[in-house]
Amino acid sequence: MAPAQITTDTPDYCVQLHEQVGREVRAAPLPPPPDVGLLSDQGQHMCDQGQVRGGIARLRRALVLMHQVEPR
């Protein structure tokens, strides 16, 4: 039997993360750090270019930055 697959390496997950970043930026009471927008855009762009894991990594960094500014 083939090995189990990692489902977070997909373009769908990339889109999902990008939307999550957007939602959290809109819901934030303060303006986000400038790097958040940059990382989010780069991540989306890389996912569009087929560099899914690299794009996901940037989107994850953007989320971590958001959470550092607004600890929940």
Place this chain on the structure above:
Amino acid sequence: MRPASRHRTPRLLRSAGVRFAVLYAALFGASALALAVFLWWATAGLLDRQTDAAIRADVQGLVEQWEGGGVKALVGTIRERLAENVDDDAIYLLVDAAFDPIAGNLSRWPPDITMDQQWFELPIERPGLRSLARIHRYDLPGGFHLLVGRDVQVRAQLRSLLTDALLSAFIVVLVLGIAGALVMRGVFRRALAAVSETATAISAGDLARRVPLSGRADEFDRLAETINDMLERIGRLMDGVRQVSNAIAHDLRTPITRARTRLEDAALHARSEADLRAAIERAQADLDGVVAVFQALLRIAEIEAGTRRAAFAPFDLAPLLTDLAELYGAVAEERGLRLTLDWQPSLSAFGDREMVQQAVANLLDNALKFSPRGGCVGLTARAGGAVHVEVADQGPGIPEAERRRAPERFYRGEAARHTPGSGLGLALVQAVAQLHGGSLTLTDNSPGLLAVLTLPAQTGT
């Protein structure tokens, strides 16, 4: 006789050089192995331990979420952790009782994971590559099952690199170990070759051969010096044996020949029974002298063997000296000598009383024999840690150059050539002194000889 174990030892290992080399190689290899184990433990092992610790902490956090908010809280936490997994190595899977996925990033439940609370290493598939994951299974109440793991492909690659490096290092260690072992074997053989050659030469009869020194003052030089000292001592002992043999032959030949001549002469020319009886008595006296020499030799040998040491006991030396003074006082008076005495009322000594008495008597006998008429012989004793018995005479003495040899068996100085005696008196005194752990010292009495017999204080052991 050959040791029985020799038959069981492989032929190659019978060589000490080879054993030494094998030991060196084994120690070198063990050191290298210990270093490799430490390297592994401090690198790959450390990463493995860190991974396991991270997974355990992850599981702990997720279980707490489950206990606080149930499935919903757990699903939220898993999603959140996946969203923030910057290292892109986290693996989660929450399934229901039918093993259908509820949350996580693993496509399905791996069939190989069957037991709760166990660790598994499984292959996983990422886009375009095959990877390796270390996963821990945790079963939750209600039939839910949780997998938490990490992608350890990078660590597996590092481990593979480390394994390759250690294998290469092992080959280098093997080569260096063999080379070092051969060098050590050569050094060992060269160091022992000189000893072996010397022993071979000596066993072939070249008794003057000695082990050459390298001049490095190392352990092998010290061994060579010890062997050379031993050979010197053996040489001196052999010279002594040869000398004693010659002396016995020389000193006994005269009285035996004289006795034979007397008996032969009496057999041929005696005119009466009285003449025959007189010749026999003279021959008997000569042979008694021979017997006395042998008895003295046997006595010295017995003393040197140390068999009487078991009979040592404390005794007072003062009355012993008094008895001897009475005995030899009469002899001194007869020879026109004065005997002066000086010792404390009590002198504690430890040893064989009879032997000490014999030794002091020998010293007195010599002193009286060599002192000129009208002279003075002194017998003194003092205690101070050890007991010192001094006998001083005013005879010709012994030249300083000959004093070291004077206590040897059958040694007779120039001045004693024409004096009766066997040359065994001082040898017996020396043997008694050595048996008691003491010493015999001969010094100049100006004029005459001062003989000091020193006996150590009572040890009782």
